[in-house]
Amino acid sequence: MTSEGAPAAREIAVIAFAQTDHRRSTEESSEVEMLMPVLHEVLAQTGLRAADIGFTCSGSSDYLAGRAFSFTLALDGVGAWPPISESHVEMDGAWALYEAWTKLLTGDADTALVYSYGKSSPGSVRDVLTRQLDPYYVAPLWPDSIALAALQAQALIDAGHTDEPALAAVGARNRADATANPHAQLKGRLPHGDYVVRPLRTGDCPPVGDGAAAVILAAGERARELCERPAWIRGIDHRIEAHALGVRDLADSPSTRLAAQKAGAFERPVDMAELHAPFTAQEVILRRALRLGDDVRVNPSGGALAANPVMAAGLVRIGEAAARIHRGDSGRALAHATSGPCLQQNLVAVLEGDPR
């Protein structure tokens, strides 16, 4: 980030995090009704009011909502009058956080509110996600999200990096850890289940659900004023791979590895990691790409296998990692978010608390 002679970059931290209880359906609420309590909670944690926030950035998807410009209605929950500085990404909120981070780096703002939400319940998320695929060669075949993840899992099994019992154990560990997470949707002991698309069984797949998350970022001294133990973003980077699935080695995630390297993840070991792995095989791939040993606590929240609100699950990973630093449970944490089929796009953030 910094080069000789250049002024040091501003220190930026995640200072607050809130999320909904993730549930199969929230049909009684509109998006803004679902989102608003989370916005209020994250503001209350810092004592900030909406009018105090320097920059607001959100992530969501019109295809989930089935409506154009759906994010504009969610803005009602922010209080956008008098006018605010605001932006939106049609992606997981982790990428909205990246945009907010760059905004704070420029010095244009000292605080940022980042939120994202997704309601999968109105539609079929397996079908909805086919619309993000190459429209010429792939989307006309309607390969759903589980089918593509299953191809990736088989590639991993063929490469000798895992097998079905090992995948079952990944699912079981995540859901067992989720029992300590009051927001998780699927928790406790679950059978590995029947095949959905072989080799993936129900236990290898994330729950379908609705949810929202929000974080607040602050720069430098402002972060220390507002938070007892800020989760400093030491590095953050995101990378993408070729969109054609048949060009990629699906058993590996070079974009995750590169993003981690650019974010400084390999400079010193982390003590925990929140990985956005909606499918069990993807956790195996990510652990390898990130060189995470068995001594690193992975997904104490239960991860996306316990709650996968599409468009918010990546931001939740950053929030969960930051919250552990806020509580003093972690000194240096890695957070990862993914988007697109088979881990096509990956974001890695390294978070640290002040030395104690």
Next chain:
Amino acid sequence: MPEVLQAPLVVEFPFTRSLGPVQSAFLTGLRERVVLGVKTGDGRTLVPPVEYDPVTAEEIRDLVEVAPTGTVTTWAWNHEPRRGQPLGTPFAWVLVRFDGADTALLHALDAPGPDAVRTGMRVRIRWAEERTGAITDIACFEPYDGEPGQPGGHPGEFEDPLTGIVAPARLDYTYSPGRAQTAYIQALSAQRTVGERCPSCRKVYVPPRGACPTCGVATAEQVEVGPRGTVTTFCIVNIKARNLDIEVPYVYAHIALDGADLALHARIGGIPYDQVRMGLRVEPVWTEGARYPDHYRPTGEPDADYETYKELL
């Protein structure tokens, strides 16, 4: 709380997409039962072909024919085919590397069961009977244990090349408007209009969406507004919309219902279009069985004073 409303919502869109030279050649080739790849600078052959080298980002358009036979590089057994997928019977999703290619193409493999599929198995194309120049011109792959096919050396030039495709999509939703809008719609069915008051700024929003966009807080207190209101601004519509049975010109207006702090919009009737004015007092006209007012008409009251609605413009 009354039951939240739900309704089916179908989103359908036929995207019309243009093709560059490489995609055009590939899809036209499928129509003619020819499989084309594209060569990269380092000599690899990409199938399906792309216009830019995924490694160097160089533009590439050196087309080369590959065989219609190939090898499965990974697979997944799909025992419950979904709408739009290539086969209606259980099948395997496969990535297939054609003989002569260095990358793989995603498609379906028709096989009797998962035990008949493995990585490394040999397959060939089963062509669709009617081909239009689309990825679905490959009906699917089928197991094949013969010799590798021989590419014909096609240069990738066609007499009647495709220049575009139509990519239809359909997604089905069950739309639910949430608590606040459900209450609004249910009240409308009794020919009443309800808004919600912000607990902070006291403004009454109609239709309510459950939040005050100024304060960013939940609105909950229901307030009945109208039925009468004031025209705050309007426009004269001179072009007939398709499927709309209203004579032009007509007036479309913002109407501040009595007691509301936000104007609704609706058509004005019962008065010549050129006599509609700001401040005109109006009331809703319901037609039999309708779920919302057909239009608003003058009440005959004196016009509202500008001061009473200037904040609502």
